[in-house]
Amino acid sequence: MKKDIKVAVLLYGFLRTADLTVGSLIRNVVDVNNADIFYFGPDSSDSPTQIHKGILDSSGFVKINPKGEAHEIPCGIEDKLVSIYGDKLRNYKLHYKKFDDFNEQTSFVDKNEYLFNLNPARFVSMFYNMQGAYELMNEYEEKQNFRYDVIIITRPDLSFYAPVSAKNIRHGYVYIPAGEGFCPHTGNRNIGLSQVLPYRNRSEGKMVPSGVGFNDQLLVLTGKTASCMENLLDSVLMYMREKVPLTPETLLYYHLVVNNHLKVQYIMEWPYEIVRSDDVETITVTDLMIMDLIDKYHPVVKARISRHPIKYLFKYGRIRWRAFVNRYLR
Known part of the structure; x- marks a missing residue:
């Protein structure tokens, strides 16, 4: 008889709208997999609204990117964590690094290399939180003397509309959804992801192809495959020095697919969306x-x-x- 798989859900970054989205996470990610939750993030939160998707010009190009303008606010994160996740929360850790700390880490980046007006310190903090959640889970594994079979890495501010099953996850693959969100006019699911940007390193013989969609909001890997998250932050900072294009999707793709040789599997059956602070609870x-x-x-x-x-x-x-x-x- 096949043994029950052990599943960990790693939540990273600002809590934001977690009190609204928690029901969907528990129902469609945690309970369906009998999973344990680990959280790593700052001791504060921010409150981005719909406008933080970016302001486009008449041709569809990003003219203003307000992502860096959602200021951090203290809001009782520890109490909120325990309240909303309850006994599903195996462990958590809050850090006290501020945006200025990540700015200092990325001070070597020329502003002419910024893409979409996005300060790279913004997503360096994301990778720091991702790695922190993974390390927190590792510490728990060592204390309990076992290993998780499948790791689900995601954000607290997402709503999930179908089960994210941890069954049939294979070593050497990273599983991601085929799209994010819904059309605000028709309600149809959006299919397609942010595209990674082309890059070639002639001395290393490495490249990022154009026209490939990737995602940093929901990743599913086997526990063994997820070991590549151990050195994520240092690796990303090195890639930035090597002039890998400064988008989180491109940097993560370069780390997982190019350098760790993972294959990407797109899953149509994982509809989800980011929930902003000015979103209502229901859409009809x-x-x-x-x-x-x-x-x-x-x-x-x-x-x-x-x-x-x-x-x-x-x-x-x-x-x-x-x-x-x-x-x-x-």
């Missing part, structure tokens, strides 16, 4: 713009029309024109 069809095409006479749609009559004159005019063309001209 009347909150979406597609409602305009479902029920034109619904009070919500009629209210939209009254607020933006010119916009809807053209919108429904185009719909009537397409209907006319389809009926009489084709």
Whole structure:
């Protein structure tokens, strides 16, 4: 008979909206795997809103990246941790490093190398928290004299909408979701991830290809495979000196896939999204713009029309024109 696998969930970084998302984590990640939770992060939090996705220009390029402007605020992290995760929380550790500490670590980076106006200290702190969560779990393993079979690495501020199963996870692979979030207009799942950026090191014979999607928000690996997280931070700082493009996805891909030779497995069955501080608890069809095409006479749609009559004159005019063309001209 096959033994039950031991699963650890490593939570890293700011708690943020964890009090809202915890139910989905427990239901779809922890309970389905009978998993233990470990948390490593700062003794404060921040409160990013929807705008922290970035402000784009009319062509879709990132014009302003506000991620570095979500200031840290003290908010009783230890009490909150114990309250929301309860007896699922095997161990946790809070650190007292501030953003200035990570700024100092990355002071060697020329600002002309920044991409998307994002200060690399922001994601260096993320890698520090990732590695810290892994080390915390390792300490627990040594004390308890056993090893976890599967490691799930993720953030506290995510909502999961289907089971993230730890079954059939193979050594030498990193499993990640096939997309993140949902279209705000239609509610359809977003398929596709942030792309890693091309890089070639001619002396080392290493490269990062273009056109490959990767993810730093949800990673699933075997316990043996996850050993490559031990030296994550020092490795990332070295990659930055080697001019690997400064995005968290590219640096993590370079570490896991290029240098540790892991294969990537994309999982369609893991829908999830980041939950911001100004997100509401539930989203239903009347909150979406597609409602305009479902029920034109619904009070919500009629209210939209009254607020933006010119916009809807053209919108429904185009719909009537397409209907006319389809009926009489084709």
